[in-house]
Amino acid sequence: xxxxxxxxxxxxxxxxxxxxxxxxxxxxxxxxxxxxxxxxxxxxxxxxxxxxxxxxxxxxxxxxxxxxxxxxxxxxxxxxxxxxxxxxxxxxxxxxxxxxxxxxxxxxxxxxxxxxxxxxxxxxxxxxxxxxxxxxxxxxxxxxxxxxxxxxxxxxxxxxxxxxxxxxxxxxxxxxxxxxxxxxxxxxxxxxxxxxxxxxxxxxxxxxxxxxxxxxxxxxxxxxxxxxxxxxxxxxxxxxxxxxxxxxxxxxxxxxxxxx
Numbered sequence: 001x002x003x004x005x006x007x008x009x010x011x012x013x014x015x016x017x018x019x020x021x022x023x024x025x026x027x028x029x030x031x032x033x034x035x036x037x038x039x040x041x042x043x044x045x046x047x048x049x050x051x052x053x054x055x056x057x058x059x060x061x062x063x064x065x066x067x068x069x070x071x072x073x074x075x076x077x078x079x080x081x082x083x084x085x086x087x088x089x090x091x092x093x094x095x096x097x098x099x100x101x102x103x104x105x106x107x108x109x110x111x112x113x114x115x116x117x118x119x120x121x122x123x124x125x126x127x128x129x130x131x132x133x134x135x136x137x138x139x140x141x142x143x144x145x146x147x148x149x150x151x152x153x154x155x156x157x158x159x160x161x162x163x164x165x166x167x168x169x170x171x172x173x174x175x176x177x178x179x180x181x182x183x184x185x186x187x188x189x190x191x192x193x194x195x196x197x198x199x200x201x202x203x204x205x206x207x208x209x210x211x212x213x214x215x216x217x218x219x220x221x222x223x224x225x226x227x228x229x230x231x232x233x234x235x236x237x238x239x240x241x242x243x244x245x246x247x248x249x250x251x252x253x254x255x256x257x258x259x260x
Contacts, residue, residue, distance in 0.1 A: 085198075097198060111161075151174065
């Protein structure tokens with residue numbers, strides 16, 4: 001005789017079916033929701049988890065697009081107003097990436113050149129940062145080694161002018177919600193998956209230009225040129241940062257450690 005009798009039988013079978021169909025989680029993300037190009041990424045000593053789909057609206061996903069700007073192939077174009085970055089390619093095309101822009105990034109004006117590339121860079125707050133916000137940066141004065149908890153992320157492109165370091169950076173981020181928005185600190189941030197993709201395509205000597213608001217409105221439209229909101233700093237307990245190198249969610253304020 002079956003042990004499942006009466007109205008409870010249907011409920012029991014439904015629960016069993018639900019358990020059997022429970023979807024696999026990969027890095028905390030349901031397998032069916034992983035976006036192509038943003039899944040688990042094995043990068044040497046580190047493994048980047050998938051980026052949840054909630055952060056990957058269409059314009060926040062890297063893509064090859066028609067390019068309508070005047071810059072030559074091989075140029076990086078930073079648009080701090082649309083929160084987009086373009087790497088211009090041949091035949092009128094470009095690779096487009098979403099970015100976040102901090103206060104230092106908004107001060108970028110003149111063209112610069114990628115002159116130093118770093119993988120999994122370390123992070124140390126500058127004297128200016130320690131003086132301006134000691135309660136935020138003081139606990140990290142000794143710096144943070146490269147890794148998943150580091151606010152510079154998986155890669156950094158150091159920008160120079162006339163052979164001198166500008167202290168502006170294009171770098172990764174572990175603050176996923178910041179992409180497409182602005183913040184109180186930092187330079188130009190990208191998803192770690194995206195900065196790895198860009199890093200491999202960009203040699204030292206690559207020219208970097210920054211669009212004006214006027215050019216952004218003309219080329220992208222008024223709405224897109226005003227994309228994003230201003231976010232408060234993302235700050236956590238330093239014990240969490242120094243206690244783990246393996247948690248993608250461990251992040252100090254996403255300020256570039258080498259601000260001008």
